[in-house]
Amino acid sequence: MKQHKLKELRAITSVINNFQFFVAEKWRIASDKSGSGNTANIGSINNIQDILDGNGMFAKLGED
Numbered sequence: 001m002k003q004h005k006l007k008e009l010r011a012i013t014s015v016i017n018n019f020q021f022f023v024a025e026k027w028r029i030a031s032d033k034s035g036s037g038n039t040a041n042i043g044s045i046n047n048i049q050d051i052l053d054g055n056g057m058f059a060k061l062g063e064d
Contacts, residue, residue: 020052027063028054 004012026042029051033043045056 022052024051024054025063027056027058029056030058032057 029044031043031045034041045051047055050056
């Protein structure tokens with residue numbers, strides 16, 4: 001493993017790139033399945049385009 005100095009940070013090639021960030025209300029991307037399987041967490045839909053478009057199971061029903 002090679003160590004770098006902090007001043008070299010911008011010269012280090014990242015192993016990941018091209019991030020896409022989004023913000024959505026939970027009910028817009030929620031599914032009718034639990035999140036982790038061992039708790040009562042709210043699960044989310046899995047299709048990336050549906051997540052970005054806010055097309056969750058409850059999207060048409062609204063927050064209430």
